[in-house]
Amino acid sequence: MAYGGPALAPTAPPGSSKTVRQVKLDKECELRVEVSPEYPLRLRVLNGTAEIFGTEIPPEIWMTFPPRLKFAVFTWYGATIEIDGTTETDYTADETPMISYVNVHAVLDARRNRAKASPSDSDASQGPRVIVVGPTDSGKSTLARMLLSWAAKQGWKPTFVDLDIGQGSITIPGCISATPIELPIDPVEGIPLDMPLVYFHGHVTPSVNVDLYKVLVKELAQVLERQFAGNVESRAAGMEKLWSMLRDVLKNKANVDVVKLHKSGGVVSRNAKVRQKARAFRIREYFYGLTNDLSPHSNIANFSDLCIYRVGGGPQAPRSALPVGAEPTADPTRLIPVNINQDLLHLVLAVSFAKEPDEIISR
Numbered sequence: 508m509a510y511g512g513p514a515l516a517p518t519a520p521p522g523s524s525k526t527v528r529q530v531k532l533d534k535e536c537e538l539r540v541e542v543s544p545e546y547p548l549r550l551r552v553l554n555g556t557a558e559i560f561g562t563e564i565p566p567e568i569w570m571t572f573p574p575r576l577k578f579a580v581f582t583w584y585g586a587t588i589e590i591d592g593t594t595e596t597d598y599t600a601d602e603t604p605m606i607s608y609v610n611v612h613a614v615l616d617a618r619r620n621r622a623k624a625s626p627s628d629s630d631a632s633q634g635p636r637v638i639v640v641g642p643t644d645s646g647k648s649t650l651a652r653m654l655l656s657w658a659a660k661q662g663w664k665p666t667f668v669d670l671d672i673g674q675g676s677i678t679i680p681g682c683i684s685a686t687p688i689e690l691p692i693d694p695v696e697g698i699p700l701d702m703p704l705v706y707f708h709g710h711v712t713p714s715v716n717v718d719l720y721k722v723l724v725k726e727l728a729q730v731l732e733r734q735f736a737g738n739v740e741s742r743a744a745g746m747e748k749l750w751s752m753l754r755d756v757l758k759n760k761a762n763v764d765v766v767k768l769h770k771s772g773g774v775v776s777r778n779a780k781v782r783q784k785a786r787a788f789r790i791r792e793y794f795y796g797l798t799n800d801l802s803p804h805s806n807i808a809n810f811s812d813l814c815i816y817r818v819g820g821g822p823q824a825p826r827s828a829l830p831v832g833a834e835p836t837a838d839p840t841r842l843i844p845v846n847i848n849q850d851l852l853h854l855v856l857a858v859s860f861a862k863e864p865d866e867i868i869s870r
Contacts, residue, residue: 560652561655648671657691719839
């Protein structure tokens with residue numbers, strides 16, 4: 508957990524006085540904070556109890572939040588929060604959707620207990636599978652973190668599946684991934700990277716290559732199904748899925764409940780430029796660590812030792828080889844060898860464990 512320890516940098520601009528103040532929160536209220544883009548912020552709970560995205564804050568222990576981070580401190584019964592440093596903005600709110608969120612958690616917890624009590628070879632042993640959907644910047648990731656942390660606090664080990672390649676909650680943008688959540692999620696460090704299952708798409712939106720996206724999602728689903736088949740505990744705990752849209756076909760599916768939840772008033776809308784900058788920070792954080800505690804280094808290899816491929820595109824079939832009236836199209840999952848040149852500079856590539864090129868997509 509990222510509690511205590513030295514600050515990343517001075518918690519106030521050089522030459523200015525430190526801003527240390529207390530905020531009293533009434534029950535079922537929250538403090539919404541945007542950390543300054545230049546300086547970190549320290550925060551602790553002086554009395555009462557409070558949580559950040561479903562994870563309880565330890566009492567009287569300073570937590571350091573890095574620049575640009577946005578979070579909300581919520582209390583069910585009342586608390587006094589102390590802040591050390593400056594913020595981009597902070598304010599308290601007494602209208603939150605937390606009651607409806609925790610009610611969803613209670614329903615999921617009951618279904619997990621029912622699944623755990625069922626014979627392992629029956630359909631009833633399958634725990635809930637949750638898809639969190641909504642438009643851009645509607646609080647999907649935050650809700651997923653809450654449900655995961657509350658489940659972990661109850662002793663469950665749900666699997667988090669991140670299909671949002673534009674943001675990258677588990678790893679860098681451009682990937683779909685999954686990982687088991689065994690403990691409440693750290694409010695600062697986020698989703699743990701201990702045992703992620705990652706598939707590289709290479710773009711920040713599925714629309715660039717929808718067919719490849721579907722293939723990768725299918726591969727990920729098959730691997731997870733095999734894992735659940737051999738792990739009763741994970742099967743009962745279920746999954747929390749993050750997805751970009753809800754297909755109309757789900758309305759007629761049996762055993763599927765569609766629950767509409769209100770968006771939190773603390774959700775911050777971001778334009779395309781801000782989202783692009785956030786992706787860049789996310790990639791940097793992956794290589795250098797949240798507090799610059801990692802030290803990436805270079806390895807030198809001969810070009811002749813490397814084989815680089817691009818998935819999708821490539822030459823189209825000639826019209827003479829197609830049925831009458833058909834138009835030539837590029838194969839979205841075809842592997843195209845790529846020449847190593849200056850065009851690859853500053854690009855992020857995935858390293859495959861495949862032994863043969865035709866195994867790259869599934870490895």
